[in-house]
Amino acid sequence: MAVTLKDVAERAGVSRSAVSRTFTEGASVSAKTRSKVEKAARDLGYSPNALASSLTTGRTKLIGLVSNNFHNPLFLEVFDLFTRGLQDRGLRPLLVNLSQETDPANSLRMLRQYSVDGVIVASSTLPPSFAEAFRDAGMPVVHSFGRYTTSPHVHVVGIDNIACGRMAAETLVARGYRRVAFMGGPETATSTQDRARGFLGKLAEHPDIEVSVSYARAYSFDAGRVEMTKLLMQSPAEAYFCGDDVLSIGALSAIAEAGLRCPEDIGIIGLNDMDMARWQNIDLTTIRQPVAEIIGASIDLVVATIARPDRHPETRLFPCRVVERGTLRPAR
Amino acid sequence: MAVTLKDVAERAGVSRSAVSRTFTEGASVSAKTRSKVEKAARDLGYSPNALASSLTTGRTKLIGLVSNNFHNPLFLEVFDLFTRGLQDRGLRPLLVNLSQETDPANSLRMLRQYSVDGVIVASSTLPPSFAEAFRDAGMPVVHSFGRYTTSPHVHVVGIDNIACGRMAAETLVARGYRRVAFMGGPETATSTQDRARGFLGKLAEHPDIEVSVSYARAYSFDAGRVEMTKLLMQSPAEAYFCGDDVLSIGALSAIAEAGLRCPEDIGIIGLNDMDMARWQNIDLTTIRQPVAEIIGASIDLVVATIARPDRHPETRLFPCRVVERGTLRPAR
DNA sequence: GGGCGTTTTGCAACCGGTTGCAAAATTGCT
């Protein structure tokens, strides 16, 4: 069926080793045999079987891309950038959709069966222990969009969520809001915990400002909308820092529905700056997370760890910045 | 490093074949050896190397998932459903991001190197020839969201875009619109061509209704917005059938910006019914494409074709229906 | 043309599994 090394060798009149060598970088082949082999390969339409070679080289060039965020529009950008970035380095993404699963055992087993060279866990909601399970199994792994820890057991690339929380607080304070609130994602998500911590920590410096906190039951439009609707029935704050953009958009929808205007009646600041946030009919003021940089660094790091598996775990955090749009009143 | 068949065999005190057989469905092993092997495997933490076994069995359980739609929010749902659906059948998605590439040669080569069992091309914009290149290389392939042809060379699963165009036309006519228009995606996309055809075809039956056509330069928010802005500066139609939902949302944004209201001043009907269309602050009337059914059928079909490669190419089209929301005036 | 050092080449073993085949073990039956 498929054309193999042997076929090419026979047609070119050389040994199988010769063929193998012309297709492996830096092997010793004379120009003459190389061209004979290349011609034969071209004639036969040969391309080497990456899986077979992985058996001896121990490298598959397969990277497990594990995520549980298949509902957040930001992650379409994330998948786009990851797949392109990996492809550009000759690596292939083997996608694992975690859905609501939270135990790494299954993914671990299947990624081991396919002997992936490395694993990227792309999730802001999974606990650090998830990625650590891969490392414990001896796989190079980086946790993208993961939680920062001072003594990481695993590479982490992402943002400083605590600093983001602080940044949101500062922004709201600078705008003169006196009654502010955090509307988080699910309380179990590590990103939400950290953002709340930073936000509240910063506001503790302003005892005159009233602060409250609530949690939506998911990082989703509906959850944001439901939560904001509930809040509006009590006495709402003047401005909200929402756990992420999609939550923010849900909140905006609830606000409009209630006949209130944003930013005149209530201010909203999101987090992520996903593509949709800039759409003119959404126009969300938000904190930009440098997704492309995070992904680039994640790939760099997993590649580097494949090369030197004993590499010390490292945390790379990228700075975020506020993107001014139309859902917060102007600074005084 | 990794624990192999041989290690398990030694520990269990049996031959390598015995171990192999306990892990292959329907092979002949006595209960006694099976339990010995299973214990040894458990102790050692063994899991069989899928790639090595693929060498002899000729099956990798890898499915190439090829797409160029990494910017349309609908495709996040698509990837979610595909990855889950494949995983549920013990198959693994190897993702290929085509970006703006339109030549199958590269993807073909790399999917062959990884000897995928089958290929799913998920795209509404690629021409039929793209998927055919895989079939010509002897790979089981299905084109999801692809173009319907009466004599397909390749399995196609999707919707009847011509019928959708007609359905949009009927809907607008039933609402009493007298000046209608089609605002397509890029003119080169097969889906746009067919939708235009159906739309215009149906309206040809209503000579009293004025029809016009224009094309946005991409299936994107910005392109839809730009195109609608341009249209509004001339004399706009009363209602538009937009090439897809994201284009529709761009158009809605332009309409709002111009100080016009939807549906009072201008009606919009989209196509896809992506999750966002139901968001209350978008509330887009649209034609629903049954994405989950399409994906389920695509997976069924690729699996069936792997089992019987000589299977005759088949087209499966799923019916669409109008989802009434708030961007079209009510039927008279 | 002979001798030496360097490249290139092929052989054969190996990577981690599977599988046809014949031998060994088990089972059922008289």
Added chain:
DNA sequence: AGCAATTTTGCAACCGGTTGCAAAACGCCC
């Protein structure tokens, strides 16, 4: 217990490559 039929087992070859090693070929110089 003896025998035939059936099941289980291990051997060895194979899947499609890679690679250490020793032999062969080559290039260079005298």
